[in-house]
Amino acid sequence: xxxxxxxxxxxxxxxxxxxxxxxxxxxxxxxxxxxxxxxxxxxxxxxxxxxxxxxxxxxxxxxxxxxxxxxxxxxxxxxxxxxxxxxxxxxxxxxxxxxxxxxxxxxxxxxxxxxxxxxxxxxxxxxxxxxxxxxxxxxxxxxxxxxxxxxxxxxxxxxxxxxxxxxxxxxxxxxxxxxxxxxxxxxxxxxxxxxxxxxx
Amino acid sequence: xxxxxxxxxxxxxxxxxxxxxxxxxxxxxxxxxxxxxxxxxxxxxxxxxxxxxxxxxxxxxxxxxxxxxxxxxxxxxxxxxxxxxxxxxxxxxxxxxxxxxxxxxxxxxxxxxxxxxxxxxxxxxxxxxxxxxxxxxxxxxxxxxxxxxxxxxxxxxxxxxxxxxxxxxxxxxxxxxxxxxxxxxxxxxxxxxxxxxxxx
Numbered sequence: 001x002x003x004x005x006x007x008x009x010x011x012x013x014x015x016x017x018x019x020x021x022x023x024x025x026x027x028x029x030x031x032x033x034x035x036x037x038x039x040x041x042x043x044x045x046x047x048x049x050x051x052x053x054x055x056x057x058x059x060x061x062x063x064x065x066x067x068x069x070x071x072x073x074x075x076x077x078x079x080x081x082x083x084x085x086x087x088x089x090x091x092x093x094x095x096x097x098x099x100x101x102x103x104x105x106x107x108x109x110x111x112x113x114x115x116x117x118x119x120x121x122x123x124x125x126x127x128x129x130x131x132x133x134x135x136x137x138x139x140x141x142x143x144x145x146x147x148x149x150x151x152x153x154x155x156x157x158x159x160x161x162x163x164x165x166x167x168x169x170x171x172x173x174x175x176x177x178x179x180x181x182x183x184x185x186x187x188x189x190x191x192x193x194x195x196x197x198x199x200x
Numbered sequence: 201x202x203x204x205x206x207x208x209x210x211x212x213x214x215x216x217x218x219x220x221x222x223x224x225x226x227x228x229x230x231x232x233x234x235x236x237x238x239x240x241x242x243x244x245x246x247x248x249x250x251x252x253x254x255x256x257x258x259x260x261x262x263x264x265x266x267x268x269x270x271x272x273x274x275x276x277x278x279x280x281x282x283x284x285x286x287x288x289x290x291x292x293x294x295x296x297x298x299x300x301x302x303x304x305x306x307x308x309x310x311x312x313x314x315x316x317x318x319x320x321x322x323x324x325x326x327x328x329x330x331x332x333x334x335x336x337x338x339x340x341x342x343x344x345x346x347x348x349x350x351x352x353x354x355x356x357x358x359x360x361x362x363x364x365x366x367x368x369x370x371x372x373x374x375x376x377x378x379x380x381x382x383x384x385x386x387x388x389x390x391x392x393x394x395x396x397x398x399x400x
Binding site for chain 2: 033034112113115116117118119120122125126128129133134157158161162164165167168169170171172173175176177178179185188189192193194195196197
């Protein structure tokens with residue numbers, strides 16, 4: 001019997017976990033992060049408050065896991081960096097996809113609340129960097145590495161600085177709302193960056 | 201008599217204003233923004249709470265004015281963009297100066313708290329962009345404009361995208377703490393950006 005019951009319990013547990021993360025994202029989007037409460041998340045997810053408190057020490061910790069999980073889902077669904085052999089097309093595609101994600105209110109509002117919390121709290125900020133920022137940067141770095149291997153960018157370019165020249169302006173526009181976050185903008189960014197990266 | 205008393209009152213008022221902004225910066229640095237209270241600021245500044253409430257509607261509004269005022273002081277004291285004719289040297293100098301400012305805890309801690317508040321609150325974010333981000337970007341834009349006039353950068357480069365390729369990565373490193381915020385890093389950034397900007 002126990003060998004039958006254990007998977008069922010694990011399944012219920014995973015379902016509750018997903019319901020709590022989903023409820024958190026919805027509520028942040030609907031009422032704003034400051035007004036989200038553990039009670040509200042429990043009610044929306046259909047679980048008891050204790051189920052939440054057993055898993056997470058704080059509202060910020062739930063938001064962190066919810067946004068990380070959403071980001072990973074988006075990356076799996078097609079936000080990854082392709083290698084078609086055409087560096088310009090691949091970089092434009094990944095930045096366009098990032099813009100689409102960032103301008104979707106279902107992602108934008110919770111992720112922005114989380115980043116704000118991470119800027120105010122350096123320990124959380126370091127964790128967010130490791131879990132949200134580093135993985136996509138690493139994929140872009142690998143793509144630039146293969147482009148360098150193919151002789152498409154200069155050997156003496158530091159690929160990490162090149163990646164940050166693409167990611168930094170997009171992140172700044174997203175966070176500060178100080179410019180158009182459009183495909184035209186990220187295409188122009190890629191065009192200008194590639195001029196500097198080209199073999200001389 | 202009134203013509204004598206009025207300037208004295210204005211002088212006292214300005215002194216109180218400066219004391220309140222200075223006390224706010226000190227307290228945010230010492231105990232962190234969430235633990236700063238209007239009572240604490242009033243006590244440190246040597247003014248009554250009502251003096252503060254008459255001028256500012258909220259703690260965030262005081263922090264905004266304190267950081268904006270500090271930023272303007274720093275810009276006046278030498279953080280501005282020079283035009284020596286040597287674009288590379290001028291861009292390196294302004295980014296080095298920005299790094300020095302951002303890594304000074306007396307600036308870093310309050311400014312980071314303010315930016316976090318601005319990311320969570322889009323209306324405040326827009327105001328911060330206008331008062332803190334746009335002025336230095338505009339100075340860099342002017343410097344690139346004069347470089348283009350002097351034939352040092354290609355005519356078909358969009359100077360705004362070029363400026364953001366320099367400012368964006370620095371802002372991202374500062375806010376996310378995900379890399380070395382050093383003179384070596386910003387120098388390398390300028391070197392790589394200028395490769396892309398050079399006339400072809």
